[in-house]
Amino acid sequence: MFPTNRICKLFSIQYPIIQAGMVWCSGWKLATAVSNSGGLGLIGAGSMSPDILREHVTKAKENTGQPFGVNIPLLGDNIEDKIKVLLEEKIKIIFSSAGNPSIWTSAFKEKGCVIVHVVSSITNAKKAIDAGVDALVAEGFEAGGHNGREETTSMVLIPTIRSVTALPLIAAGGMYSGRSLLAAMALGADAIQVGSRFAIARESSAHENYKRKVIEINEGDTRLIMKKLIPVRLIKNEFFSRIVNAEESGASRKEILEILGFGRSRKGIFEGDLEEGELEIGQISGMLKKKEPANKIINEIVEEYFKVKKQLLQT
Numbered sequence: 001m002f003p004t005n006r007i008c009k010l011f012s013i014q015y016p017i018i019q020a021g022m023v024w025c026s027g028w029k030l031a032t033a034v035s036n037s038g039g040l041g042l043i044g045a046g047s048m049s050p051d052i053l054r055e056h057v058t059k060a061k062e063n064t065g066q067p068f069g070v071n072i073p074l075l076g077d078n079i080e081d082k083i084k085v086l087l088e089e090k091i092k093i094i095f096s097s098a099g100n101p102s103i104w105t106s107a108f109k110e111k112g113c114v115i116v117h118v119v120s121s122i123t124n125a126k127k128a129i130d131a132g133v134d135a136l137v138a139e140g141f142e143a144g145g146h147n148g149r150e151e152t153t154s155m156v157l158i159p160t161i162r163s164v165t166a167l168p169l170i171a172a173g174g175m176y177s178g179r180s181l182l183a184a185m186a187l188g189a190d191a192i193q194v195g196s197r198f199a200i201a202r203e204s205s206a207h208e209n210y211k212r213k214v215i216e217i218n219e220g221d222t223r224l225i226m227k228k229l230i231p232v233r234l235i236k237n238e239f240f241s242r243i244v245n246a247e248e249s250g251a252s253r254k255e256i257l258e259i260l261g262f263g264r265s266r267k268g269i270f271e272g273d274l275e276e277g278e279l280e281i282g283q284i285s286g287m288l289k290k291k292e293p294a295n296k297i298i299n300e301i302v303e304e305y306f307k308v309k310k311q312l313l314q315t
Helices: 006-011 028-036 050-063 079-088 105-110 122-131 154-162 178-186 208-216 238-248 253-260 264-270 283-287 294-314
Strands: 017-019 041-044 068-073 093-097 114-119 135-139 169-172 191-194 222-225 232-235
Touching: 017 028, 017 041, 017 294, 028 041, 028 050, 028 068, 028 294, 041 050, 050 068, 050 079, 068 079, 079 105, 105 114, 105 122, 114 122, 122 135, 122 154, 135 154, 154 169, 178 191, 178 294, 208 264, 222 238, 222 283, 238 253
Parallel strands: 017 191, 041 068, 068 093, 093 114, 114 135, 135 169, 169 191
Antiparallel strands: 222 232
16 A cells, blocks of 8 residues: 555555654554554663563564564663664664664664664754664654654654655654644655554553543643753653752752652553653643554554545545
8 A cells, every 4th residue: 555655665564654662651562563553563672671672572573473673762771781682683673762873873784774763853863864874763842752952843843854865754743643644744754653642552561540641631731841851741740840840940950850760751651650650742642532452543544544645636
């Protein structure tokens, strides 16, 4: 159905739909469900120890014969040990983020890996291009989790990145539907990366409390904060309010770090603490009103894409 699509060819997948590699949500169950449905599933290595990462990779291999990949934040803990796991396990599709792609890209390429780097600005895009990546993810301000300081929206970022490169381009940030896919392609992207909708999928490893909270919230219930550290989009809760109050009072970076503490995203997303946890999710969460299996999400995106495309051609 997408025979000439460059992303489909690059990853040997059926549909130009990538499941984002999200901390505490993207284990082997979600990744394989997406890959088995024709998209590209990603294991999110950011919240995993090297041993846990290897376990998820092993289970993914056992549960799908389709391509899948791993998302690895380059500024995370135990980065060298995690990369060793990926190379030993012969993972051929790697999405890197949150760090300098020039450090590891050549090592991955030497092993025959396809490397994709996530960027939120034209400056970061140029660095990734110079590093030799095979494709880019342009992640707009609407995205959940860690985000760009520039606050560039997807509507602006996608054509901006496209203007400086001919590489395959994946749009992220506010992407969740067939309409999103069609709009992203009109702006110059080849595919979309879907995060928030898959974060509450049935196969997501996130806590049920977190999934219910995402379904309950509405427009305006998320916000990008902690710009003195690494900007992150969160659902508003008690922890969120303490951080915002500290920032508005002129708290130092050290003071904000003390409030943040350790393991906040695990507490919120994986353990389901809705007040003291860090509840990462994108702006599109206000439109997410049900928990669905991954295959239904993929099918709905594809069906809507062709339906809306047909309608536009008739106008």
